[in-house]
Amino acid sequence: MSRIETLFSRKKERVLNVYCTAGYPELNSTLEVILTLEASGADLIELGMPYSDPLADGPVIQASSTKALQNGMSIAVLFEQLKGLRAKTQIPLILMGYMNPVIQYGFQQFCKEAAEVGVDGLILPDLPEYEYETMYGEIIKKAGLDFIFLITPETSTERIKKLDRLSSGFLYAVSSSATTGNEKDFDQVAKYLQRLKDMQLQNPVLVGFGIKDKTTFDTACRYANGAIIGSAYIKALEQPGDIQSLTQQFLNQVL
Template sequence: MSKIQELFAKKKNRILNVYCTAGYPRLDSIGEVIEALEQNGADIVEIGMPYSDPLADGPVIQQSSQVALGNGMTISVLLEQLKALKGKIHIPVVLMGYMNPVLQYGFEKFCADAANAGVDGLILPDLPEYEFETEYGSIIRKNGLDFIFLVTPETSPERVVKLDKLSSGFLYAVSSSSTTGTDKEMVSVDRYLQKLQGYKLKNPVLVGFGIKDKESFDKACAHSNGAIIGSAFIRALEGSDEIGKSTGEFLHSVLD
């Protein structure tokens, strides 16, 4: 059983996955950010590998990626930083990014180095299902990593079931087809999540995109195992000289 699966075995609901951008707000921030997230109630940390052309990310995360790239963040730097933190991080670590820089790094090397650095799972939104099945999935599994697919309200029931079957760890339910960081109509999201519940999926479901505060977190958790917060947390870190304090205040505003 993976670390992510162990988490869901112990805690069935109100799982909080918090996204942060590697190299933001400073090149060496990641250890401080993860420590603050873990100490203040986050269950999973999702680390974004900054990329110059992020398809699914809204303006807040895009801006944080540009800052991180300007700070000198690369996949190699991130994996070295995480390797140095190994044994100090107790919550699951998921890397989120795009295929182009991963392929430039070397896919097999990336998976091996990520696993060696203590990474538990991967989210690569532009890795197609067919390529996952025929080429990359076996490499991911060989290195003991979970892989999380994304589904949207427009994903057909048959495809949801297929992607759930291919995923391990959890299934990422995108609350709409837009980019991250935008407001959502939670009534339609409720209907969508209730529909997903009816599919009797094998994986837990975490909801992402538009989750920003206690109200939206609570609503997302009503029909899922938990939620993913990204842009709102990036905003909380923006211009902060005290990462621990800003992180604590933000998480307590969501969870308390």
């Protein structure tokens, strides 16, 4: 089993996936942030590869990407930083990013190097399912990486079932069709999440977009295997203080 599958076989509920931006707040913060998140209670890390045109990201994560790019972060730098990762932790790690920089790097080379440094899965929101099925999926599978598709409240039942079949690791349930970081009325998304729960999908489901504190995390966990926090954590890192204390304080307010 992959590290992600092993996690969900061991922990079937209240799984916390935390998003952080590679190279933020400083270029060399990446490993420190990952290890501190694990020590503070995160189960899974979603590491964002900064990109100048991140379509699914709200202003907070966009700003962190801009800062990371200014710091000098790139895919090559990130892989260099991650070379020592598996000597220090076995926490599952997913890279989240966009197709343009990955294709520029070389898709096959990217997957190969990601696997070599201990990455477990990929989230590429702008990779369409057709291209995944016909061109890129085999490369991802050959590298031994999980691939996570996103679904929204507007995704049809038929398409949800197909994306569930194509995904491995887990299915990313976007709480609404908006960018990350927006306020959500969780009463409004409850029916959507209940619908997903009733479908008995083959993959675990994690809820993302709008999860920011204990209340929203607890609500998401009533309907799914866990949730993903991104913008709220990036905001926490913007505050005065060191990464360790800011991270610990933030996750103490969530768990």
